[in-house]
Structures are given as C-alpha cells and as structure tokens.
Amino acid sequence: MPELPEVETVRRQLAQEIVGEVVSLIEVRREGCFVGNPDRARTERITKVFRRGKYLFIVFQSGRGLTVHLKMTGRLVIEKDWYETALHTRVVMRMVSGRSLYFWDTRAFGYVKEEEEIEKAQEKVRARLGPEPGELTEIEFLRKLQKTGRKVKDALLDQTVLAGVGNIYANDALHLAQILPTRKANTITLGECRKLLLAIREVLKRGLETNGASDNSYLDAYGEKGGYQNEFRVYGKTKGECPVCGLKLIYGKVGGRGTWWCTTCQG
Numbered sequence: 001m002p003e004l005p006e007v008e009t010v011r012r013q014l015a016q017e018i019v020g021e022v023v024s025l026i027e028v029r030r031e032g033c034f035v036g037n038p039d040r041a042r043t044e045r046i047t048k049v050f051r052r053g054k055y056l057f058i059v060f061q062s063g064r065g066l067t068v069h070l071k072m073t074g075r076l077v078i079e080k081d082w083y084e085t086a087l088h089t090r091v092v093m094r095m096v097s098g099r100s101l102y103f104w105d106t107r108a109f110g111y112v113k114e115e116e117e118i119e120k121a122q123e124k125v126r127a128r129l130g131p132e133p134g135e136l137t138e139i140e141f142l143r144k145l146q147k148t149g150r151k152v153k154d155a156l157l158d159q160t161v162l163a164g165v166g167n168i169y170a171n172d173a174l175h176l177a178q179i180l181p182t183r184k185a186n187t188i189t190l191g192e193c194r195k196l197l198l199a200i201r202e203v204l205k206r207g208l209e210t211n212g213a214s215d216n217s218y219l220d221a222y223g224e225k226g227g228y229q230n231e232f233r234v235y236g237k238t239k240g241e242c243p244v245c246g247l248k249l250i251y252g253k254v255g256g257r258g259t260w261w262c263t264t265c266q267g
C-alpha cells in the first residue's frame, strides 16, 4: 500500500508534469472509482498538487479540484501507452496538450473524487488526520501514545495518531528504534518515544530518497519502480535475518497486519 514516501513521490512528479495543463475530458472506465461528475473537470487548469497523509489533491484554478486516494494497489501514471488499454485502468484524465493521466488500480479500492471546493476538502482531511511525523515534537508524540493501551504498532498505523505511516515503514521504524511492535503504547518512555520518532522520520526519508517501495503493486508517476524494497530492515522478511544481530526474525500478525521483528534487538 502506498504510504507517505510513495504518495509524496507521485505528488512531486505530478507537480512537475501536470501543473499548467488544462483538462479536456475525464473518462471513467469503472463506476465507483470516480466520485462526482467527471464533466465538471472539463476546461479546468491545474495549478497545484498537494498531499496530506496518503491523500493527493489536484487543484484547479477555479477552486475546484480532485482528491485522489491510491488505497491498496492504485497508481497514477502519466503518458504510458500500456495504460491506455490496460484492464485495470479505471479513470483517464485527458489534457488539452494531448497528454493523459491514468488512474490504474487492480483492487479498485482507490478513487478519484471531484470536489467543488478543493481547499475545504483538504481542510476536512487535515482535521480528520493526526500530524505527519515531521510536524510534532517528541513530547506531543508521547502524549498521544500515553492515551492508548493498544500495541504501539497499532497506534502507528492509526492515521488519526500519525498521518502517512503504513505497515512497511511502521515495521522498519520499530526495528530501527529497537522497540517491540507488541509493546503497549502507554508503556513507551520519553527516551523510547524520541528514538521512535527519529526512526520513523529516518525510514520515511530513506523511502522518499529511493522513490518508495515497489515490493508489491506500487509504481511512481512515470510507471517506474521505487527502490526502498531493496533496503527493507525487517518488513516482508519471513524467515529472514535481523540486519543488526543476524538472528532469525519472528513473523506474526499484529492488529491483523503482517509484522516482523527481532526478539533480541527489540526485546
């Protein structure tokens, strides 16, 4: 599932590619993947591309716009012929310049939503989500963790606690911070909290530097793979070894999600 680094990679690339373009037509190939009236986007000029958590906002000059969520398997790809006829291309945005932006999604949980007021849509999402990991202090983070007896990994995946962190980066950050994923969030000390926040920022930064993790379906806006899957610390490493001590990693489910950890380093 695309997380903050993947969605931010797509945002940066789209900001380069589609700002200044004028929409000529939106083609909806699967009902449910587009919310609203696609005809209202005609003749709109794109002025900005924003991101909040895992949400993207394509801003039109008129104040209208589109909210996009890639969910599990969504991609936004600019100008790649293969997507023109691909089975899982759900929405196509045609531009006056002749270019096209494809929303492709095998599972079809993702969506493009037409917004009458994109600024308001953005504010609504912002109000619903917690801060991003770069926006809060360790004390603020500690207060959030102290409020819940849930497992710390569950708390990290809760977008109302922190926005943008998903399963990949939560697994790797907990390993880097040497904290057991099953620890109760309200037993985390200030020192551990500081370490954890720094670890989250570090893995997200590395994810962004490598254009995200393409272990599964994710590709960037140019249809290219990211590189973070080559740097996973523990994520996805069933029967793998701890990159620090070399012992076998443990695999289990925490909050229904695949979780990998080292009992020695994260004990």
Ligand SMILES: [Zn+2]
Binding pocket: 242, 243, 244, 245, 246, 247, 262, 263, 264, 265, 266
């Ligand atoms: Zn270890």
